[in-house]
Amino acid sequence: MTSALDPLPIAITALTFLLAGFVKGVIGLGLPTVAMGLLSLVMAPAQAAALLIVPSFVTNVWQLAAGPRFGTLAHRLWPMMVGVVVGTLAGAGFLQGSHAGQAAIALGLALMAYAVLGLTAVRFALPPEAQGGWMGPLIGALTGLVTAATGVFVIPAVPYLGALGLAKDELIQALGLSFTVSTLALAAVLAGSGVFEPGTAGASAFALGPALVGMAMGGWVRGRVSEPVFRRCFFLGLLALGTHLASRALL
Known part of the structure; x- marks a missing residue:
């Protein structure tokens, strides 16, 4: 990773997490999505994911702790959380080395899928018997x-x-639980491969400040701007970003 003393990566990281935190403050999610999408334009996906760890963990624990029914949700969702950990560990190495190009394509496609779901306002409903x-x-x-x-x-x-x-x-608390477990599992994978090391952890901790400032700004804007309009612009931006990432990796 580029030296933490270089001003350009510091500025890029700060602005990226300021924007990502702002989005999360307005609509309640999107910090890792925005951060990974933008940072992957200028660095390898594994490096971008390592910078994400501390801001993602802190903001998601905050979201998890703010909810009213942690015990009930943890009991209901623990099989899914076990699956998250197993799946993440099974996919160790996908973000790195010879897989970096495929990871960029996969990230682009994931952003595009997420954006399309948001723009179409598709809502799924599972009957109780299908939820277990x-x-x-x-x-x-x-x-x-x-x-x-x-x-x-x-x-x-x-x-x-x-x-x-x-x-x-x-739902907000359940998302916080899922994102927290995913962040910890990803951190374990990146630490095991040497990507998330003390220097990177320090850079990730630095990114927490802009993310929290962005969240505070987003929370202030939430009550003053139409959320549907903001969400539409957000998902259109993600669609364009995902298309660019996928097409750039393919060329």
């Missing part, structure tokens, strides 16, 4: 594989959790 058994671990494992390959942990976890019929506060 094998479904949770399978969704968790697939989310883990996508996390290992792209550094983004929203697909298919977010659509699945949205289909469980949770109340608004429960």
Whole structure:
């Protein structure tokens, strides 16, 4: 990774996490998606994922702790969380080395899929009998594989959790739980491969400041700007970014 003393990577990292935090402050999610998408334009996906660890962990624990029913949700979703860990560990190495080009393509495609789901406002609903058994671990494992390959942990976890019929506060807390487990699993994979080392951890901790400032700004804007308009612009931007990443890696 470029030296932490170089001003250009410092500026890029700060601005990226300021914007990513702003998006999360407005709509409640999107920090890893925005951060990975933008940072992958200027560095390898594995390096971008390593910078994501501290801001993602802190903001998601904050989101998790703010909810009212952690024990109930943890009991209900633990099979999915086990699947997330297993899938992420099974996909170790996807972001690095000879897989870097494929990781960039996968990240672009994941961003595009996420954007299309957001723009079409597709909503899934699972009947109670389909919410147990094998479904949770399978969704968790697939989310883990996508996390290992792209550094983004929203697909298919977010659509699945949205289909469980949770109340608004429960859904936000469930997302916080899923994102926290994904972040820890990704950190373990990157640490095991030597990508997330003390120097990178320090740079990631530096990124926490801009992310928190961005979240505060986003929270202030949330009550003053139409959320549907902002979401539409956000997902259109992600679609363009994902298309650029995938096409650049293919050329």
